[in-house]
Amino acid sequence: MRTRPVLIVALLGLAAGAACSAGEPGRATPAPAATASTASTTTAPAPAATTTPAAPPTVTLAFTGDMLIHDDLRARAARNAGGNGFDFTPMLAEVAPILSAADWAVCHQETPISADNSALSGYPAFNAPRELAGAMKAAGYDSCSTASNHTVDKGLPGVTATIETLRRAGLRHVGSARSAAEAVRPVILPVKGLRVGHLAYTYGTNGIPVPTPWAVDLIDPPRIAADARALRAAGARFVVVSLHFGDEKVQQPSAYQREVVDAVLRSPDVDLVIGHHAHVVQPVQRRPDGRWVVFGLGNFLAQQALQPGEGTAPPHRDGVIVTATLAQRPDGRWTVRRMGYVPTFVQTPAGVVRLAPPASRQRTTRILTSLGAPLTDDTPA
Numbered sequence: 001m002r003t004r005p006v007l008i009v010a011l012l013g014l015a016a017g018a019a020c021s022a023g024e025p026g027r028a029t030p031a032p033a034a035t036a037s038t039a040s041t042t043t044a045p046a047p048a049a050t051t052t053p054a055a056p057p058t059v060t061l062a063f064t065g066d067m068l069i070h071d072d073l074r075a076r077a078a079r080n081a082g083g084n085g086f087d088f089t090p091m092l093a094e095v096a097p098i099l100s101a102a103d104w105a106v107c108h109q110e111t112p113i114s115a116d117n118s119a120l121s122g123y124p125a126f127n128a129p130r131e132l133a134g135a136m137k138a139a140g141y142d143s144c145s146t147a148s149n150h151t152v153d154k155g156l157p158g159v160t161a162t163i164e165t166l167r168r169a170g171l172r173h174v175g176s177a178r179s180a181a182e183a184v185r186p187v188i189l190p191v192k193g194l195r196v197g198h199l200a201y202t203y204g205t206n207g208i209p210v211p212t213p214w215a216v217d218l219i220d221p222p223r224i225a226a227d228a229r230a231l232r233a234a235g236a237r238f239v240v241v242s243l244h245f246g247d248e249k250v251q252q253p254s255a256y257q258r259e260v261v262d263a264v265l266r267s268p269d270v271d272l273v274i275g276h277h278a279h280v281v282q283p284v285q286r287r288p289d290g291r292w293v294v295f296g297l298g299n300f301l302a303q304q305a306l307q308p309g310e311g312t313a314p315p316h317r318d319g320v321i322v323t324a325t326l327a328q329r330p331d332g333r334w335t336v337r338r339m340g341y342v343p344t345f346v347q348t349p350a351g352v353v354r355l356a357p358p359a360s361r362q363r364t365t366r367i368l369t370s371l372g373a374p375l376t377d378d379t380p381a
């Protein structure tokens with residue numbers, strides 16, 4: 001997200017707009033002043049109350065898929081740093097302008113991040129260098145979902161180290177927690193003054209026992225509905241649910257994915273579902289009620305080895321940035337007005353996330369739109 005000196009102006013505008021939420025009976029009236037949190041601390045002094053402008057017409061949220069620092073990527077990041085730590089910034093440089101242009105950019109940090117670069121590892125029990133968090137922040141990310149089958153690869157210490165490292169870099173997180181109190185704290189993101197609630201869950205943890213019930217959030221539709229309701233009560237005007245699920249390397253959604261999504265969307269409090277885990281791009285769907293589901297974003301930064309039979313066009317190197325443009329309906333409800341996407345591709349051996357070359361872009365477009373969703377390819381000219 002770009003720093004906006006006019007943020008408080010926007011906050012005031014949205015606060016005015018927030019008063020007419022006729023479409024949300026029974027929901028708590030948000031208290032916009034309390035949401036300013038970290039983002040507002042760097043802004044200019046508030047203007048005089050008499051100059052309250054109109055609410056900004058739209059808000060954009062960007063989402064990307066799995067961040068998986070395999071051994072080859074870690075070695076490349078060490079080389080990028082000239083032997084002094086790790087440097088992931090070149091890997092994200094080409095997509096940074098797109099992430100930075102969104103009002104809020106959300107990563108999926110699939111693996112633990114070490115706080116002190118001890119016990120670094122790749123597949124199968126990952127632990128990424130701490131420099132990854134700073135590189136993500138520099139690329140334009142504002143927060144990450146952290147619930148995945150790898151969240152507890154390094155136990156509870158790994159969960160704690162990951163969260164502390166993300167926070168030190170200035171990134172928010174959702175889906176894992178360092179304490180029972182943190183696990184129940186609503187995650188509400190201040191996006192240009194719009195209060196966006198975010199929840200994240202995973203189907204499981206690769207058979208690794210969850211060290212405490214609150215360390216990582218597991219998919220459970222009744223609980224997701226309750227959590228979404230709690231976010232609304234805490235003032236969220238739009239609720240995103242991130243789900244780590246699906247069959248690896250399978251591009252069509254599994255029966256489990258469809259069942260979970262149907263169950264989650266029975267909650268009227270959920271506005272958008274964002275999926276990942278399959279390591280390949282999966283379709284986007286617009287439901288008859290206008291809500292959107294991104295079944296799977298694929299890998300974003302990863303270097304999965306080619307498997308026999310995968311040929312020379314590995315779809316696990318295809319990824320995508322999806323950008324949801326939110327706008328307020330006349331009844332006051334915030335919904336997705338437009339969904340754009342930018343196909344990406346991990347170029348090896350440098351591990352650079354590129355704007356996708358033509359063959360990759362075609363593969364990604366074909367699968368994303370295979371359920372008929374009206375998406376817009378926002379690849380820069």
Ligand SMILES: [Zn+2]
Pocket residue numbers: 110148149150244276277278
């Ligand atoms: Zn996964």
